Amino acid sequence: MTDTKTPTLDRVAGPADLRSMSDTELRNVADELRAEVVEAVSQTGGHLGSSLGVVELSVAIHAVFDTPRDKLVWDVGHQCYPHKILTGRRKQMPTLRQGGGISGFTKRSESEYDPFGAAHSSTSISAALGFTISRDMGQPTGDAVAVIGDGSISAGMAYEALNHAGHGKSRMFVILNDNEMSIAPPVGAMSSYLSSLSELSRAGPFGGLVAIAEGRSMHLPEPVRDGARRAREVVTGLENRGTLFEELGFDYIGPIDGHDMAQLLSVLRGAKARATGPVLIHCCTVKGKGYAPAEGSADKYHGVSKFDVGTGVQAKAKANAPSYTAVFGDALTTLAEEDPSVVAVTAAMPSGTG
Numbered sequence: 001m002t003d004t005k006t007p008t009l010d011r012v013a014g015p016a017d018l019r020s021m022s023d024t025e026l027r028n029v030a031d032e033l034r035a036e037v038v039e040a041v042s043q044t045g046g047h048l049g050s051s052l053g054v055v056e057l058s059v060a061i062h063a064v065f066d067t068p069r070d071k072l073v074w075d076v077g078h079q080c081y082p083h084k085i086l087t088g089r090r091k092q093m094p095t096l097r098q099g100g101g102i103s104g105f106t107k108r109s110e111s112e113y114d115p116f117g118a119a120h121s122s123t124s125i126s127a128a129l130g131f132t133i134s135r136d137m138g139q140p141t142g143d144a145v146a147v148i149g150d151g152s153i154s155a156g157m158a159y160e161a162l163n164h165a166g167h168g169k170s171r172m173f174v175i176l177n178d179n180e181m182s183i184a185p186p187v188g189a190m191s192s193y194l195s196s197l198s199e200l201s202r203a204g205p206f207g208g209l210v211a212i213a214e215g216r217s218m219h220l221p222e223p224v225r226d227g228a229r230r231a232r233e234v235v236t237g238l239e240n241r242g243t244l245f246e247e248l249g250f251d252y253i254g255p256i257d258g259h260d261m262a263q264l265l266s267v268l269r270g271a272k273a274r275a276t277g278p279v280l281i282h283c284c285t286v287k288g289k290g291y292a293p294a295e296g297s298a299d300k301y302h303g304v305s306k307f308d309v310g311t312g313v314q315a316k317a318k319a320n321a322p323s324y325t326a327v328f329g330d331a332l333t334t335l336a337e338e339d340p341s342v343v344a345v346t347a348a349m350p351s352g353t354g
Contacts, residue, residue: 004039006032014088015062015113027261030059034290037081040093042309046104049288049301050079050149053179053258057147057283058082060264061175064272066142068112071131075148077105077118079177087113122155124148125174129165132172143173143272150178165278166249173271174250174280177258179287245280254282259289 008025009032011017018026034055041048059082061072067087074080084102085093089111095101106114116127128146135141152158153176165172245252253271256263264283271279287302288294293312294301307314336342 004032004035006036008032009036009085012086015067015086018059018063018086021063023262023265026059026063026265030056030261033059033082033085036085036090036093038291038309040085040096041081041304042307043094044096044098045303045305045307046081046097047078047302048291048304049294049297049299051081052289052291052294052301053285053287054079054147054177055082055289056259056261056264057175057177057285058086060261060268061145061147062086064265064268065145068115069140070142071115071128071144072113073116073124073127073131073144073146074106074118075124075146075152076121079147080106080114080118083113084111087111121152122148122157124152125158125161125165128172128174129161129168132165132170133168136170143171145173145175147175147177150176150180162245162248162250169249169277171275172278173275174278176254176280176282177285178255178282179285250278250280251275252280252282254280255284256282258283258285 008021008028011021012029018029021029034052037051037055038048041051061067062083065072072083074083081093081096083106084090089102092102097104103110105119106117108114108117115131116124118124124146125148128144131141131144135144148158162174165174243252253267256267258264267281271281286295288297291301291312293307297312301312305314305316332342332344336344
């Protein structure tokens, strides 16, 4: 590790320390945390791009919610490096994904801040719903928060959980981390739908109005809030129906800028203070945020080997036997070239799924 100065992050032994900091200090923590994640992964390799995309979100969630009493569930878990640093595992980061070291995913046996083991996609909402039902049955836990990506939310298990949670009406939180990327850009109707919601928030003279209606109206008096909501319905063409998530029974907030600490803190605090049922907060983020080589890469440095921080150049992997994925892909391509009836099915994205 380098001797990069991290005076604010150095004061964070655990999430409780974040809750005593000012918003400006939390912004400083995020900046220092991003640099630390880059440095740590440069030494071990790992899932860099996804972790850089949730730095502000990680800080804000732990600052607002009472983890570990409140249960934070990361979908897949590969984006958990900032979370691990903030939850007492900072000194162990040099052992990330090494023999005898800490896992590259959330792991229940590793920390009380990892209430659900991961590494598979689309399970987080179901897990958070389980914690929610457990709380409602009398278990001494608090709120449940699921963080799920726009690729993962397209899977059937996620829809089943949304359906159940919306029907049950219990208080819980789903944070949609929408970076328009899984390992590669996701495809399908849900991806297109989320893109349309995000574009709406940026487009035309009504962009500010939509932001007020979706993210900040909770802080306004009820008559103004109702007016903003009606304006949003006109602007979106949804006067007689809400978003998909609202139709499923969720209160929908967003899209919001997942790298704007002030906005994140405001929305999370407001949602936590006012929620009575299930809430979905739609955050738009950038995979690889803040590290130029990652932002400029096609896969946003999803998974990397050791690399030079200054240049982003990765160490060359040792030559091994071809992977199963490579052999299968080559064989399938050859068959498809010979037989036009061959059809390939992939999950959410065109690469990285075997």
